[in-house]
Amino acid sequence: MSAVSDRNDGHEELRKAVRAFLKNASPSSEVRRLMATAEGYDPEVWRRLADELGLVGLIVPERFGGAGAGAAELAVVMAEMGRTLLCSPYLSSAVLAPAVLLESGDEAACAALLPGIADGSALATLAVAEDNADIRDFDAIRTTARADGDRHLLHGTKERVSDGCTAGLLLTVARTDKGLSLFAAEPEGAEREPLPVLDPTRKLARVGFDGTPARLIGAEGAAAAVLGRALDLGTVALAAEQTGGAERCLELSVEYAKTREQFGRPIGAFQAIKHKCAELLHEVESAKAAAQDAARLWSDPTTGEQGLAASVAGAYCSEAYVHAAAETIQIHGGIGFTWEHDAHLYLRRARSSALLLGSTSWHLERVAEDIGLVPTA
Amino acid sequence: MPSATAQDTGTPSARRAHWSVRLAEFLDAHAGRPPRDKTERLAWARAFHAELQETGLAAPGWPTEAGGMGLDLADQIAYHQQMTAVRAPKHPCGLSFIVAPTLIKHGTAEQKKRFLRPLLRADEFWCQGFSEPDAGSDLTSLTTRAERAGDEYIVNGQKLWTTMAHLADWMFALIRTGPAGPGGAGISYLLIPMKSRGITVRPLKDISGGTHFSEVYFDDVRVPVENLVGEEHGGWAIARTSLGHERATAFLSDEFRFRRVVNELHRLAKTSGAANDPLVRQDLARIEASVRVLASNSRRALDAVLQGRDPGPAASVNRLVRAEFDQRLHEVALRVLGPDAVLGQREPTAPEGGRWTYGYLMSRSSTIGAGTAEIQRNTIAERVLGLPSGRKQA
Numbered sequence: 001m002s003a004v005s006d007r008n009d010g011h012e013e014l015r016k017a018v019r020a021f022l023k024n025a026s027p028s029s030e031v032r033r034l035m036a037t038a039e040g041y042d043p044e045v046w047r048r049l050a051d052e053l054g055l056v057g058l059i060v061p062e063r064f065g066g067a068g069a070g071a072a073e074l075a076v077v078m079a080e081m082g083r084t085l086l087c088s089p090y091l092s093s094a095v096l097a098p099a100v101l102l103e104s105g106d107e108a109a110c111a112a113l114l115p116g117i118a119d120g121s122a123l124a125t126l127a128v129a130e131d132n133a134d135i136r137d138f139d140a141i142r143t144t145a146r147a148d149g150d151r152h153l154l155h156g157t158k159e160r161v162s163d164g165c166t167a168g169l170l171l172t173v174a175r176t177d178k179g180l181s182l183f184a185a186e187p188e189g190a191e192r193e194p195l196p197v198l199d200p201t202r203k204l205a206r207v208g209f210d211g212t213p214a215r216l217i218g219a220e221g222a223a224a225a226v227l228g229r230a231l232d233l234g235t236v237a238l239a240a241e242q243t244g245g246a247e248r249c250l251e252l253s254v255e256y257a258k259t260r261e262q263f264g265r266p267i268g269a270f271q272a273i274k275h276k277c278a279e280l281l282h283e284v285e286s287a288k289a290a291a292q293d294a295a296r297l298w299s300d301p302t303t304g305e306q307g308l309a310a311s312v313a314g315a316y317c318s319e320a321y322v323h324a325a326a327e328t329i330q331i332h333g334g335i336g337f338t339w340e341h342d343a344h345l346y347l348r349r350a351r352s353s354a355l356l357l358g359s360t361s362w363h364l365e366r367v368a369e370d371i372g373l374v375p376t377a
Numbered sequence: 378m379p380s381a382t383a384q385d386t387g388t389p390s391a392r393r394a395h396w397s398v399r400l401a402e403f404l405d406a407h408a409g410r411p412p413r414d415k416t417e418r419l420a421w422a423r424a425f426h427a428e429l430q431e432t433g434l435a436a437p438g439w440p441t442e443a444g445g446m447g448l449d450l451a452d453q454i455a456y457h458q459q460m461t462a463v464r465a466p467k468h469p470c471g472l473s474f475i476v477a478p479t480l481i482k483h484g485t486a487e488q489k490k491r492f493l494r495p496l497l498r499a500d501e502f503w504c505q506g507f508s509e510p511d512a513g514s515d516l517t518s519l520t521t522r523a524e525r526a527g528d529e530y531i532v533n534g535q536k537l538w539t540t541m542a543h544l545a546d547w548m549f550a551l552i553r554t555g556p557a558g559p560g561g562a563g564i565s566y567l568l569i570p571m572k573s574r575g576i577t578v579r580p581l582k583d584i585s586g587g588t589h590f591s592e593v594y595f596d597d598v599r600v601p602v603e604n605l606v607g608e609e610h611g612g613w614a615i616a617r618t619s620l621g622h623e624r625a626t627a628f629l630s631d632e633f634r635f636r637r638v639v640n641e642l643h644r645l646a647k648t649s650g651a652a653n654d655p656l657v658r659q660d661l662a663r664i665e666a667s668v669r670v671l672a673s674n675s676r677r678a679l680d681a682v683l684q685g686r687d688p689g690p691a692a693s694v695n696r697l698v699r700a701e702f703d704q705r706l707h708e709v710a711l712r713v714l715g716p717d718a719v720l721g722q723r724e725p726t727a728p729e730g731g732r733w734t735y736g737y738l739m740s741r742s743s744t745i746g747a748g749t750a751e752i753q754r755n756t757i758a759e760r761v762l763g764l765p766s767g768r769k770q771a
Contacts, residue, residue: 254762268764271755277752277762282694289673290666312666364662365655371643371665373652 002181013344034087040203050120057118071298075240082244097124100230104218122297124169127158145174153211164205178221198354239313332375507549542591561613
């Protein structure tokens with residue numbers, strides 16, 4: 001899927017198909033209905049995403065029942081989902097969970113778990129973060145796994161787990177004597193609690209393990225690198241979602257600036273508004289470029305810069321989206337501050353996403369590290 | 378020489394490989410360390426470009442009939458990469474490449490024959506006579522005027538911020554030949570010899586204390602009518618002529634330069650220990666992210682052009698992005714320098730000869746020259762986003 005020459009035509013088709021689908025499946029009224037539910041997604045829409053569009057198994061290789069597409073296609077899909085604030089477990093179940101399984105190199109686990117994930121019948125998520133630590137701060141992981149016959153028993157609490165209450169499969173990391181290791185647990189053995197959150201369009205949960213039985217996935221003690229790669233692919237996907245949201249904010253702002261009149265002319269005729277819009281365009285275009293490049297590099301391992309590009313996109317797109325959403329409120333004035341207007345939904349999604357898979361500070365420090373600026377001592 | 382070998386494969390044109398091999402040979406023979414002395418360095422750059430033209434390796438994007446190489450976009454990119462890789466000297470008069478497209482598209486056969494060759498060779502330097510004391514961002518209100526007298530124009534008035542005026546042999550100027558009106562009416566495009574009687578050039582000291590631009594006064598300056606480019610009163614429309622993909626490729630050399638400068642800043646931050654400060658490090662990481670986003674952005678525009686599509690908004694925001702990046706880069710550079718950032722260029726212990734403080738001062742012009750950032754934002758908002766014009770309706 002890394003052919004550069006024809007990628008745009010194929011992507012354009014894909015973009016159009018997803019946009020057309022989401023126009024009906026995820027209008028503002030649906031987003032608002034679903035964000036008020038406990039599940040936070042529409043099972044029928046999820047089924048259609050899987051069956052009609054084949055998007056749930058997008059990055060799952062064909063031998064495990066997926067479409068075998070690359071990060072570039074994933075980015076196209078995520079950008080469209082970001083535009084409409086689609087409420088769905090896509091990031092957790094169609095991106096993070098398959099990514100971590102595939103990165104683990106555990107063929108048996110992949111064969112057992114991926115087909116169900118790919119066809120949408122099983123919802124999976126990845127539970128990593130603990131306490132108030134950044135999801136990327138693996139040193140902060142204290143959850144333990146103790147061997148118990150051919151299984152392990154987990155003890156600990158995971159925070160801010162995407163779709164943690166709806167997932168039928170919990171992929172998680174815990175410490176054994178050999179270090180960080182990846183496990184799969186059934187939710188029945190865990191304590192799950194929905195979290196009231198800033199962004200109700202993406203459900204988060206607290207997941208407690210208290211002797212929860214789990215299967216080891218991949219090699220014991222080898223989870224750090226696996227997890228890092230999975231979170232990086234998640235970051236690439238999320239960056240694309242962020243650009244979609246930011247682009248939509250710009251459209252809403254420009255539309256409003258053209259129609260809203262004050263002092264006898266559209267507010268878009270005033271430079272204060274015009275310059276804000278021009279600035280947003282610059283940031284949205286740059287964010288798109290960064291996200292597309294990160295996706296392109298993901299499928300090209302020769303550069304050795306996938307993680308770096310993911311963090312560049314992660315940092316840039318996070319800030320661009322937050323800025324776009326905040327300025328959308330400002331450009332709309334009073335109406336932008338109301339519950340009825342969608343601007344706050346974008347701001348909530350933007351601000352929350354900026355922390356979801358690593359803070360901007362974390363991503364920047366990673367960039368610094370990768371270009372050799374962090375002292376080694 | 379990876380770019381040359383890469384082009385050998387799968388291209389129909391033998392000429393392609395031919396030019397890149399010839400260019401590599403040329404660069405082997407001619408590139409080297411620039412002389413330290415300013416005057417010698419200028420002479421060195423002129424000689425380089427004269428020989429480049431002689432060898433038929435100048436102006437990759439110009440049509441062959443204009444004396445260029447007529448390369449397609451992909452080859453132009455490869456050409457720029459090859460030049461940058463060996464740090465070949467820049468053409469000493471960048472302004473020449475603003476007048477050249479206008480001459481190529483709108484000049485008479487005689488004008489092209491007379492001007493293009495010495496322009497490419499850097500035998501003749503050009504300056505741009507656009508801005509005036511009362512015509513900056515609102516350029517169409519310019520008042521320097523020309524009156525027709527037989528086969529001559531008589532020019533009176535004043536131009537301002539004229540970069541290179543003190544070194545230039547020629548000025549390409551926008552001059553009022555008729556009454557002002559909408560769409561730049563009454564403005565003509567004239568080529569004026571700087572040695573003409575009646576021209577006074579008064580160099581202005583700029584922010585750095587150096588002399589890069591001047592005021593230029595015209596007192597009954599006689600210019601032959603044959604030096605008019607395009608139609609009389611039709612100068613405004615042709616003033617910003619560009620050739621094909623010029624806007625897409627113009628950014629490349631900037632980009633390669635930014636990449637190099639950022640690398641140099643990283644090196645400085647590591648050796649000086651400034652990178653150990655986590656706050657400076659975050660700033661440096663932001664600069665690294667920006668220079669990469671910048672590159673991604675142009676790649677996106679170039680990809681589009683290479684596939685025969687419109688480069689879209691990405692290309693229009695490019696210039697603005699670059700100008701502001703240049704400023705941020707130098708602000709961070711001064712943080713990296715620490716307290717030594719207060720030292721002037723003449724202080725022998727100033728880090729790296731004071732280049733960063735000099736660059737810091739000079740970078741202030743990047744959001745002013747050739748269209749302020751504010752005017753660019755207006756243009757982006759109106760042309761790309763379709764917001765209504767805020768200008769007074771004439």
